[in-house]
Amino acid sequence: MIKKYSLFILVILLIAICIKNTSAQKKTTIPLNKKYNIDEIDTFGRRPIKNGNKFIYLYVPEFYSPIPRIKQDTLYEYKCFNKIDSPILFVDNFDSVWYLSIYKNYYDPNHLIINRDGNQVPQYVSKFAYRYENEKNNKWNKVDIQNNSNIKLLTNKNRIVHIDTQSITDPLTEDLYMYIYKYYKAQVAK
Numbered sequence: 134m135i136k137k138y139s140l141f142i143l144v145i146l147l148i149a150i151c152i153k154n155t156s157a158q159k160k161t162t163i164p165l166n167k168k169y170n171i172d173e174i175d176t177f178g179r180r181p182i183k184n185g186n187k188f189i190y191l192y193v194p195e196f197y198s199p200i201p202r203i204k205q206d207t208l209y210e211y212k213c214f215n216k217i218d219s220p221i222l223f224v225d226n227f228d229s230v231w232y233l234s235i236y237k238n239y240y241d242p243n244h245l246i247i248n249r250d251g252n253q254v255p256q257y258v259s260k261f262a263y264r265y266e267n268e269k270n271n272k273w274n275k276v277d278i279q280n281n282s283n284i285k286l287l288t289n290k291n292r293i294v295h296i297d298t299q300s301i302t303d304p305l306t307e308d309l310y311m312y313i314y315k316y317y318k319a320q321v322a323k
Contacts, residue, residue, distance in 0.1 A: 187308060187309070187310050187311065188311050188313060189225070189310060189311070189312050189313065190313050190315065191224070191225075191226070191227055191312060191313070191314050191315070192227060192290055192315050192317055193224075193227045193314055193315070193316055193317070194227075194265075194273065194286075194288050194316065194317060194319045195294045195295075195316040195317065195318060195319050196233075196265065196273075196275075196286075196319055197211060197227070197233060197316075198211050199211070199224070199297075199299055199312070199314060200299070206239055206240070207237055207238065207239045208237075208238040208239065209235055209236070209237060209238075209262070210235070210236045210238060210259075211233065211234075211235055212233070212234045212235075212236065213230045213232070213233055213234075214230070214231060214232035214233070214234065215229055215230070215231055215232075216231045218231075218232060230267065231266070231267045232264065232265065232266055232267065233264070233265040233267075234261065234263070234264050234265075235262050235263040235264070235265075236259055236260065236261060236262060237258075237259070237260045237261075237262040238257070238258070238259045238260075239257075239258055240254075240255040240256070240257055240258070241255055241256050241257075241258045242255045244256040244258075261278055262277075262278060262279060263275060263276065263277055263278065264276040264278070265286075271287060271288040271289070271290065272285060272286065272287055272288070272322065273285075273286040273288060273319065274286070284321060285321070285322035286319045286320065286321060286322060287319070287320055287321075287322045288317055288318065288319045289317060289318045289319075289320075290317045291317070292317055292318040293315050293316065293317055293318075294316045294317065294318050295316050296313065296314065296315050296316070297313075297314045297316070298311060298312065298313050298314070299311075299312045299314070300312070
């Protein structure tokens, strides 16, 4: 009987100590981008690091696109690979890219399949269309799978063709990353 009461009193004391410590914490706010005030300590007691806006400049050849391109009903998807042909999910430095593959995605109305509901729908097709292989000294080899041809390309990093931007917000830290893509000239080698 005494053990039950002592255990009960011990639990009550621990709860009181926890409540005292959590209510004693002072919450402060820090300004982020002069627009929002965010609590420095979140509900789990973590202190997120707020660095604000980050600008990342990337020099890429003009045949690359960080986002898929759409032409009529076809989606062209760009996938990058390193030296050992492993995929690079997010390119932070284009010098690490050795292979660039372009996939052609579309619905083929000539080939119908039956979906789960029993309806006939066009089949989704993802085809390998082009592959760019990085060679030394700013040279790329473009392999056209559809036409079975190779084209040698020379790139000039000093000649910027156009500039594009993409902004991404980190869901954990809420930092804004502004990617500035500077596309440089790629021309057929003679």
